Amino acid sequence: MSDNEHTYLLEVDRVSQSYGTEKVLRDISxxxxxxxxxxxxxxxxxxxxxxLRCVNRLTEIxxxxxxxxxxxxxxxDVDVNExxxxxxxxxxxxxxxxxxxxxxxxxxxxxxxxxLDKEExxxxxxxxxxxxxxxPQADSYPGELSGGQQQRVGIAxxxxxxxxxxxxDEPTSALDPELIxxxxxxxxxxxxxxxxxxxxxxxxxxAREVASEMLFLDGGKIVERGPPEQLFDRPEEDRTASFLRRxxxxxx
Ligand SMILES: Nc1ncnc2c1ncn2[C@@H]1O[C@H](COP(=O)(O)OP(=O)(O)OP(=O)(O)O)[C@@H](O)[C@H]1O
Ligand SMILES: [Mg+2]
Numbered sequence: 001m002s003d004n005e006h007t008y009l010l011e012v013d014r015v016s017q018s019y020g021t022e023k024v025l026r027d028i029s030x031x032x033x034x035x036x037x038x039x040x041x042x043x044x045x046x047x048x049x050x051x052l053r054c055v056n057r058l059t060e061i062x063x064x065x066x067x068x069x070x071x072x073x074x075x076x077d078v079d080v081n082e083x084x085x086x087x088x089x090x091x092x093x094x095x096x097x098x099x100x101x102x103x104x105x106x107x108x109x110x111x112x113x114x115x116l117d118k119e120e121x122x123x124x125x126x127x128x129x130x131x132x133x134x135x136p137q138a139d140s141y142p143g144e145l146s147g148g149q150q151q152r153v154g155i156a157x158x159x160x161x162x163x164x165x166x167x168x169d170e171p172t173s174a175l176d177p178e179l180i181x182x183x184x185x186x187x188x189x190x191x192x193x194x195x196x197x198x199x200x201x202x203x204x205x206x207a208r209e210v211a212s213e214m215l216f217l218d219g220g221k222i223v224e225r226g227p228p229e230q231l232f233d234r235p236e237e238d239r240t241a242s243f244l245r246r247x248x249x250x251x252x
Contacts, residue, residue, distance in 0.1 A: 009069055025061070028217075032213075039210075040214075080219070087167060091173055107160070110124050164212050164232055167199075
């Protein structure tokens with residue numbers, strides 16, 4: 001940890017990662033406080049997904065350290081299953097079990113991983129279904145739900161583990177445009193409730209409204225970081241300005 005006074009919820013400290021000879025992350029450092037929403041943006045291949053994957057150990061880093069709530073979560077001595085109870089992840093494709101209802105999908109983690117009994121897990125599922133506005137769809141199967149509804153189940157499923165940190169990797173990229181809003185609304189609500197969220201997204205109006213900080217990644221490096229007003233309205237780097245202009249035009 002960088003100092004004794006303050007424990008960050010997430011601290012990424014000089015992390016580098018490569019696939020074979022390809023360097024993907026180069027000396028990345030950033031921190032998040034509890035309740036922060038950090039939005040990661042950057043061109044395709046810049047390392048955004050890799051960065052998220054390093055935080056829940058789906059990808060191993062070459063050097064540096066990552067700390068969650070003051071505990072180091074990188075290195076061979078860390079219990080990865082324990083870590084993943086604390087870090088929820090939502091992907092672009094929802095990966096729900098097709099043969100389970102929304103409610104059963106959400107109950108699975110609390111039952112299998114946290115060992116809750118059926119009743120407790122059901123109660124948790126119901127709370128989180130309500131949070132994402134899907135109480136009426138509790139007993140529907142994924143195939144009976146829209147993409148936006150499926151993704152909201154995906155979010156509820158991650159939340160039902162009561163994680164300390166939520167990772168979102170382009171959660172709306174697979175959705176038809178008319179379904180994006182309902183997912184962003186759930187994420188905004190989650191941010192308002194104080195969840196700490198590390199989000200990769202191309203939805204720049206969401207970033208501008210909700211992010212406490214934005215990180216612009218290019219070539220595996222943080223080119224610029226700061227509050228959204230800085231990156232959008234008075235970026236220090238030309239690359240930030242041209243990237244954000246391009247992405248805002250493409251997605252508006
Ligand atoms: N499993 C893997 N094996 C080898 N190389 C990989 C693997 N995953 C990613 N890469 C490479 O690492 C680099 C960064 O990929 P990453 O998926 O992190 O980028 P990204 O910023 O998320 O891009 P996108 O916007 O397209 O999702 C790319 O060059 C990619 O080809
Ligand atoms: Mg990606």
